[in-house]
Amino acid sequence: MNTQSNAMPESFQTQSVAPAALSATRPLYWSVRRELWENRSIYIVPLAVATAALFSFSISIIAGIWETSLRLDPARPQAPFDIAAGLMMATGIIVSVFYSVDALHGERRDRSILFWKSLPVSDLITVLAKASIPLVILPLLTVAITVAMQGIMLLVSSAVLLASGQSVAMLWTKLSFVQMWLLLLYHVLTAHALWPAPIYCWLLLVSGWARRAAFLWAALPLLAIAGVEKITFHTSHFAALVGRRFIGDVPAIASTGPDMFPTDPMTHITPGHFLGSPGLWVGLAVATAFLAAAVRLRRYREPI
């Protein structure tokens, strides 16, 4: 009896503490999940591209095309794997752009913003959940799908080589897949998430502001600034700046090998150099400012 009555208040305490600790992460977790429910293209498009690429790769290797290219260039057996990784990275960028430009526009267009706002989820959590799609979810998804895809490619090519009585030794000894995958993860997180963050946050901000044609409103100011610069100063620094941000072209990330591909085994990564580059921090500051503006804007946004 006595122990029971002692245990009671304790369990009440833990009950009251737990929701408070969870209160910040739970809405964020569920907000990200609802983005994935609503925008299934986030994973369907990369999966479809990967499936199509795997299919054509299998056809080509069975037809012996790749085998010939192996014989032609034994120094670069990783070529098809690089093509696969490049394809997935490009897909990730395209999906990120289309997602971001619609993220805060769609909920106003279908009036569901009134439903989301009737729940105890702050504008900050909502905007952070939406920003996490191009900045965290899609980069990680790109790496995961690429790893799975290259794994299958490796198995398929080994099987074909064995079936035709050739040695698979070169494929397995010349290529270090773990190293390639770690380099890919590093490259995607730096060049496709942290570095272009201001671009995606700009798209989110415009999607929360524009009443229609968010894509146009996002692109026009950039084109206008580039145009004015070109006419006034006959230079194109701004266009080059935005372009390099967009495709993730930043020398500070790593010194690439002769292959010029980010997962080339000769690549020497320089995270210290990257983290110390003012360009990264200026970009992140601008991205934060855009996100803060998007949060502020959503406070009083109404359906359109």
Next chain:
Amino acid sequence: MACIEARGLRKTFGTTIALDGVSLRVEEGRILGLIGPNGAGKTTALNAILGLTPYQGELRVLGRDPSTERERLMRDVCFIADVAVLPRWMRVSQALDYMAGVHPRFDRTKAEGFLAKTDIRRASKVRELSKGMVTQLHLALVMAIDAKLLVLDEPTLGLDILYRKQFYDSLLNDYFDRSRTIVVTTHQVEDVQHVLTDLMFIHRGRIVLDCSMEEFESRYLEVIVNPESVATGRALKPMHERQVLGRCILLFDRVDRQQLTALGDVRTPSIADLFVAVMGNQAGQARGN
């Protein structure tokens, strides 16, 4: 503490005045009907209460400032803004999962219990449901939240009589318990006449009538006047006069019931009739000015 307390609420859109110094007080445990013509400022007032729009003036909802504390407020306040706001891509099961995930006061078992009484299937998407079913779903989600204030903005717009009746019946039987407060705006005033405890008319951004339903019933009387008593009736200064099937119907404010019984059949007017009378007088005053 009053559930909602507003003083001198003002809101303008360009040169249009949506709220022109609205002051109101809604006590806990009331069901308030906010009735007004289109563009009277009903939705603007509700949006201010819900922290969806900026405003001037003083406003406290459950002791909080809605313009700065929306997220915290929404743990205790729910609203159905219109039948069409549930996201169309969402599945019923996803709606339940999401609500259970983000809302600390959502009782999933309760919501499933409400849904079991309907034909709504768990795997359906909102876009596959009929308009009436979407409202049923939204109501089931909202009634499963242990909230202090429920705001309904035209909740039954576009629904047939059966759904409308069911909506208010379940609201009264399964939800309302006298510690909760409900604020509802609607054009279908006949639906809510016997649901409300308080009544407010809003016109051109101002509150033009504010009374409890008990007060409404004792204060306003409608008389179907016998033809010979029409002149006597008019002398008592009715606030409104109309003709129905050749009979003259006079609406009185604060006139002794005994006095009126002599004129003809006395009854409590419908909210709709009082609304027409009050709005007619408002328009008359506006012309007089």
